[in-house]
Structures are given as C-alpha cells and as structure tokens.
C-alpha cells in the first residue's frame with residue numbers, strides 16, 4: 252500500500268519514506284569535508300548559581316573542538332534535549348567550517364522553527380563552529396570578523412538601591428571604578444520592582460505560589476524623580492540608562508519617555524513588550540529619548556522594520572536567543588546602514604562563552620554602541636578560563652584563537668544546576684493588586 256503525505260512524499264506501510272519524482276539522495280556533500288564533527292555535548296553548570304547551558308562540538312582533528320553559549324536559563328534542560336537528541340544526530344559527520352550551511356540546514360531541520368529553545372540550541376553549535384574556525388585559522392575571532400575597529404569594549408553596569416541616595420552612591424562607585432555608563436533602577440515602596448534587590452522576606456508558600464506585587468502607576472511616577480535626583484547630584488557627564496522591562500501599559504511607557512527627556516538618558520530599554528512593537532512609531536513621534544529594544548526577540552520579523560524604519564536606536568538581542576554569532580553578525584550589518592547601534596544583552600544568564608562572543612563582535616563592529624557587562628565570579632573564571640577581562644569599565648579580549656575561552660568540565664560538574672525548583676519562579680508570578688499577571 253502506498254500513501255502520500257502533505258509534502259508530496261510517498262509513504263509505504265513498511266515505514267520507508269520515498270521521494271516522488273526525485274533522484275535518490277546521496278550522502279556525500281559536494282563541499283570539502285576536511286574536518287568532521289564527531290560528537291556534540293551539552294554541559295549544564297551553575298558556577299554563579301545561574302543555570303548555564305554550554306555546547307561543545309568535537310571534531311576528528313586531534314584537540315580541535317569549539318564552545319558555544321546556548322543559555323536559556325528558564326528552560327535549560329529543554330535546550331539540552333534539543334541539542335543532544337535532535338541537532339547532534341543531524342550534524343555528526345558534517346564539516347563544522349561550513350558554518351552558514353550548518354545554520355541554514357539546522358534552522359529548517361525541525362520544519363517548525365524559531366523560538367527560544369531551538370534558537371538557543373542552534374546558537375550553541377553555531378558559536379562552537381566559529382570557535383573551531385578561529386582555532387583552525389589560528390586567529391582570534393575578531394580578526395576573522397574584519398579586525399578591531401576599537402581597542403576595547405565600553406560597558407555599563409547595574410546600580411540599584413532602596414532609595415535615591417542608595418542608587419546615587421552605587422552609581423558613584425561605578426564612576427570611581429572608571430565606568431562612564433550606568434543603568435539605574437530604584438525600589439518602589441510597597442512593590443517588588445524589576446532590577447532592584449528588594450526581598451519580600453520569609454514566605455511560607457511553595458515557590459510556585461509566591462506572588463510578587465507590582466503596580467505600573469507608582470513605578471512610572473517614581474522613575475523620573477530618580478533621574479532628576481541623579482542628574483542634580485552627579486552632573487551631566489555620566490551616561491545613564493533605565494530598563495522598563497516591558498512592565499507598564501504602552502501609553503504609560505510613552506509618558507515615561509517624555510518625562511525622562513530632561514535627564515538625557517543614554518537609552519531607555521524595553522519600553523514595550525515584543526507583542527506591542529506597533530507602539531514604537533507612536534513613541535518616536537512624541538519623544539527624543541533614545542530607545543533600546545530586543546532582548547526577547549526570536550525572529551527577524553520582530554526587528555527588521557524597527558531598524559529599517561529607524562524606530563529604535565540600540566538593538567540589544569540576546570545573541571543565543573536569535574541563533575548565535577551567524578545571525579548576530581547579520582543583525583549588526585543591517586543596523587549599520589540605519590545608524591542603529593548594538594547593545595547586546597549581557598546579564599548573568601549569558602554564559603562567559605556568550606560574553607566572549609559579544610567582545611569579538613563589539614571589537615569589530617563599527618556601529619557598536621555599548622555592552623552590558625558583568626564581573627565574573629572567581630568560580631566562573633575558574634570554570635571558564637579565558638573570561639573577558641573587565642578593567643576600568645572596558646572589556647578586553649585575549650588574543651587566543653577562536654573565542655579565546657575554555658571550559659574546565661570537571662570543575663563545571665562540581666557546580667550542578669538546581670532542579671528543585673527547575674527555574675526561578677518569580678517569572679510568571681508577578682501580579683497587580685487585583686491578581687492580573689504583569690509581564691516580568
């Protein structure tokens with residue numbers, strides 16, 4: 252018995268697919284295959300208490316392997332499954348130096364594509380292949396990207412506090428340490444607030460039932476007052492940043508952008524959620540506050556029009572979330588023509604391997620804007636020898652081949668990821684007073 256599926260392929264009841272009207276497929280690639288992928292491993296580790304996902308691609312060349320960041324910390328084991336059970340069997344025996352072909356074929360290998368799980372899995376492999384290319388060429392990646400256009404990478408850090416004075420003091424500490432750009436977030440009395448360290452205290456409820464309370468109004472009224480305080484106390488030189496984190500209704504975000512204009516932010520981050528990107532043209536028409544957007548983006552349809560219509564000033568996608576260096580390089584090139592600068596998402600849930608990838612891109616991108624940075628803990632530096640160095644507010648690359656970073660797998664295994672709970676459950680539990688869910 253013969254049947255036909257929706258792709259026009261014949262299906263025999265014996266369980267064998269046959270293509271209709273095509274020649275039998277050959278297994279040999281017409282391209283050179285001087286290097287072959289022999290194995291792909293996913294390493295889950297949490298040296299700083301944050302669940303990281305790192306992919307290691309092995310080759311048939313002695314000692315030649317690459318590392319990539321696939322960190323989607325809220326679904327770490329799901330990404331590991333996508334790599335180990337699906338991408339690995341698809342890629343064994345292929346040439347890791349054919350990076351574009353690996354990206355394009357992996358992208359359609361699930362037929363249904365995109366999304367944070369599959370994109371992060373692809374990123375792990377993609378960065379590892381770039382790492383292998385650099386090691387094969389015996390060149391740091393920034394050289395393969397066209398060479399340095401700057402000596403080091405200017406960064407920003409996060410200042411938080413329970414009140415304006417605490418935030419001011421923290422900004423001053425960063426300024427004294429050499430930083431020229433600082434993000435400032437302040438607690439809103441009575442509410443938990445994104446970017447602050449306010450704790451709700453002891454909570455007897457199971458973690459999945461705990462609620463963080465947030466109201467947009469008090470937050471949106473307080474933030475301009477914070478920046479009025481900071482500008483009056485710190486002067487005009489320091490560049491200040493604020494992250495709305497998509498928490499408020501769009502019209503309130505537009506009001507905030509207007510209210511913040513007198514304080515000349517370096518940028519206002521994520522004023523809208525990805526579901527509300529239609530609001531950017533309204534914001535642009537009303538405010539000159541520079542806008543950064545994109546850490547939740549998965550798909551080119553989310554950023555192409557924002558960039559080409561010049562509706563944002565900084566693109567800050569999470570590089571592993573869009574599929575790795577291959578896609579990030581294309582995004583940077585697109586942005587260059589529209590004078591949009593890069594500000595790649597760089598929090599603690601990007602692995603040090605991902606941060607190293609940022610540094611190579613930042614060093615070689617003419618339209619680099621700023622890099623969100625973190626000071627790596629000693630445990631992170633030990634697990635990932637070759638972490639980018641942070642000195643006086645600049646990231647510096649080492650000049651080792653490829654990404655220039657390694658992984659001590661034995662040490663990584665001594666920092667297992669936590670599975671109980673399997674992710675930080677304040678994601679999904681931020682609510683307004685009436686119980687309505689707020690985007691976190």
Ligand SMILES: [Mg+2]
Nearest residue numbers: 494520521546
């Ligand atoms: Mg953000």
